[in-house]
Amino acid sequence: MKEILRVLSRSEAETKKFAEVFAKEILKLKQKTAVVVGLEGELGAGKTTFAKGFAKGLGIKEEMKSPTFILMRVFRSPTSRGSRTSGRHFFHIDAFRAELDFSEFLKSPRNILLIEWSDKVRKIMPKKYFQFRFKHIAKNSREIRLYA
Numbered sequence: 570m571k572e573i574l575r576v577l578s579r580s581e582a583e584t585k586k587f588a589e590v591f592a593k594e595i596l597k598l599k600q601k602t603a604v605v606v607g608l609e610g611e612l613g614a615g616k617t618t619f620a621k622g623f624a625k626g627l628g629i630k631e632e633m634k635s636p637t638f639i640l641m642r643v644f645r646s647p648t649s650r651g652s653r654t655s656g657r658h659f660f661h662i663d664a665f666r667a668e669l670d671f672s673e674f675l676k677s678p679r680n681i682l683l684i685e686w687s688d689k690v691r692k693i694m695p696k697k698y699f700q701f702r703f704k705h706i707a708k709n710s711r712e713i714r715l716y717a
């Protein structure tokens with residue numbers, strides 16, 4: 570994988586906004602299988618914060634929580650006619666304990682999978698996916714790198 574982007578987020582709000590913009594770009598892709606986004610980084614690095622902004626970018630209004638005690642949550646994007654989010658399914662997955670096999674959901678191009686702790690399930694990740702690495706820099710700063 571190649572590093573294609575590196576940004577410094579200076580607040581939780583900035584990380585959310587960055588994720589929201591990225592999600593909107595994802596919706597423009599014309600892929601044949603699911604879009605997969607992996608998130609790596611220590612506890613508190615900002616993965617779930619990113620997931621919240623990402624969901625917002627997909628038009629999801631439900632509250633996003635850290636799925637640590639839930640392995641996976643599925644959200645349906647709002648269906649307004651002609652909108653890019655119509656009929657899309659958003660899977661928020663926590664792979665920390667690597668107990669979940671999500672391979673079935675990789676097939677449909679309607680699916681968008683966001684996988685926290687994707688480094689734990691590298692073996693079952695598809696060939697192509699977006700990988701974000703979060704690094705704690707200071708109390709409110711995180712370095713975010715994107716690899717693809």
Ligand SMILES: Nc1ncnc2c1ncn2[C@@H]1O[C@H](COP(=O)(O)OP(=O)(O)O)[C@@H](O)[C@H]1O
Binds near residue numbers: 710
């Ligand atoms: N720039 C930043 N980006 C993301 N989170 C930040 C940032 N600065 C501070 N934080 C805080 O760090 C914590 C990140 O937690 P969370 O997103 O749940 O991390 P993870 O899911 O990686 O464990 C939150 O409490 C958030 O408010």
Ligand SMILES: [Mg+2]
Binds near residue numbers: 616617635636685
């Ligand atoms: Mg988390």
